[in-house]
Amino acid sequence: MKRVKAEHVQTNPRRVRKGEAVFCYIIMAIMCVIALFPISWVVLSSFKKDLLADPGFTLPQSIYLNGYIKVVTKLGIWKYFANSFICATIGMLLSIVMLSMASYVIARFNFRGKHIITACFMATMFVPASALTFPVYNLIKGMQLFDTRTGLIFVYACSGIAISFMVIRNYFATIPKELEEAARIDGAGYFQTFIKIMFPIARPGIFTAAILQWLQLWNEFYWASLLIVDRSKMTVPAILSQFTTSFSTDYNGLLSAIVIIIIPPILLFCFFSRFFIEALSGGAVKG
Amino acid sequence: MKKTKGRSLFIFLFLLPSCLCFVLFYGYPIIQIIVTSFCKWDYTNLAHPEFLPSGHLMDNYKYIFTQYPYFWEALRNSLGWALVGVLIQVPLTLIVAIVLSKGLRFSHFARNVYIIPSVISSAAMGLIFLQLYNARYGPIQQIIHLFDPGFTDSVLLVRGVNFWAIVFAYVFFCGTTAMMLLGQIHGISPELYEAAKIDGATGWKREWYVTIPLVKPTIKTVTILAATSGFLLYNEVYFLTGGAAGTKSISFIIRELAITSTRTQYARANAIGLIQLLIGLLMVALINFVFGTTKQRKRGQTHEKG
DSSP, X not given: OHHHHHHHHHHSOOOOOHHHHHHHHHHHHHHHHHHHHHHHHHHHHHTXXXXXXXXXXXOOSSOOOHHHHXXXXXXXXXXXXXXXXXXXXXXXXXXXXXXXXXXXXXXXOOOTTHHHHHHHHHHGGGSOGGGGHHHHHHHHHHTTOTTSHHHHHHHHHTSOHHHHHHHHHHHHXXXXXXXXXXXXXXTOOHHHIIIIIIHHHTHHHHHHHXXXXXXXXXXXXXXXXXXXXXXXXXOHHHHHHHHHHHHTTOHHHHHHHHHXXXXXXXXXXXXXXXXXXXXXXXXXXXX | OHHHHHHHHHHHHXXXXXXXXXXXXXIHHHHHHHHHTTEEOSTTOSSOOEEOOTTOTTHHHHIIIIIOTTHHHHHHHHHHHHHHIIIIIHHHHHHHHHHHHTOOTTHHHHHHXXXXXXXXXXXXXXXHHHHHTOTTTOHHHHHHHHHOTTOOSOGGGSTTHHHHHHHHTTTTOOHHHHHHHHHHHHHSOHHHHHHHHHTTOOHHHHIIIIIXXXXXXXXXXXXXXXXXXXXXXXXXXXXXXXXXXXXXXXHHHHHIIIIISSSOOHHHHHHHHHHHHHHHHHHHHHXXXXXXXXXXXXXXXXXXXX
């Protein structure tokens, strides 16, 4: 329903007065400057041979690519992308499957303790990760998972409960009860009803939660920098914290490395911007 | 009889994994920080935390409030960042969402560009801003030189100024929350705007009297997110100043006490964690109070959603 309405508005833009339009374009220009200023300065500067001789926001005199060549050949940047991708994706899948199951049961069944469990899941939204730093660190150490990707995935699988739960449960709640009853009458068990009927129907809601969760984990820095010390197992955000020391005065190398690190997420976003924006503006995230 | 048994088993099995995760990563750690904040537990007795002697139970808190040199600095900064988040980010998010909702030409382009900083993570943005603020080659330094040619310090090391330097590294990038709000604005039915037009509410009046009241629940969510993310700020502090020159945040001192310090103080870190948790909850309650959303109105909203 919501999406139909949104499209309706987009294709029939509300009439905008001239003065209003000018204001809007000014704001849009400022938005672009805000977003692009830091990135474009880094890109420009990464091509400069001697940044100290020519600082500031100027075009490079000649294009100097040694920084890039060094970064690509020596740093092995793909390893970190692979780590990030593995941790974010497996963590996301585990948490989404788990929460889809729980959300389904909570949205469609009545049982004792339902409200307590709902309250607990929602309360996690207000529990900051940093407050639990030592207990979680200790727990991962105790499970012999410190400095392993498995440990990080484990933490990721258990984070972001509240948002995913809310999004998926709200979606399940909109599905008409008759569908389930029909399946039950046809002799499908509870588990089969879930796998064959409810899960496929709820896919859009689950997909929204999955994208939000994945984006969150892909950018996650706090646990990634805390639970992994071995460089070869680090994710992209965590390796960024090592850059300033590992490049020390090699400004050109440092800036080239930053550019290479930010390109894949930007490309990914360009290809899938529709999904990201749909997920973010899905309307399911509401107070 | 058999049927209900199967039903209970199904419910139990489907809830089990999530509940286990909750207990393991939220329930147990929260109980641990509460209990151990009354213990003596530091690098000398990692394996055997023990309760502080009676009469001295509150010693960790006493230490944090009166002796620990960074607590008040961190609390002041974190609360400051929360306040700045609310005062700058919320109006900014609202303006961005309203401007984008007009469906003008290039608004899709502006929207996609504006979201990029949120996609490349706050860690990368932190590192980029570290370069922008660099005293030897950063463009910010050059801008400062236009006004004060004698300035040779690093902005990140000047007390007071560095608070704002950190603010500018994150406060303008609210693409994700602006998208949430934009989705809600698009969901407002066009008939309502028609009706408003008849009543004479056009232009900015229309946004003020129709759009903003209708998306108020989402504005509340955006406010909560801005306040809590400012209050919990860690990445920017870590990347930009490393906590130097009076920029420590609550999250930063917790991690320092619990992990990075050479004389780790687990119990005290947990006590600060508990304080952080409680202040966070208090903030959320306060925002809810200010927005004055009663339970009934909320329920009405969820019905509309369905």
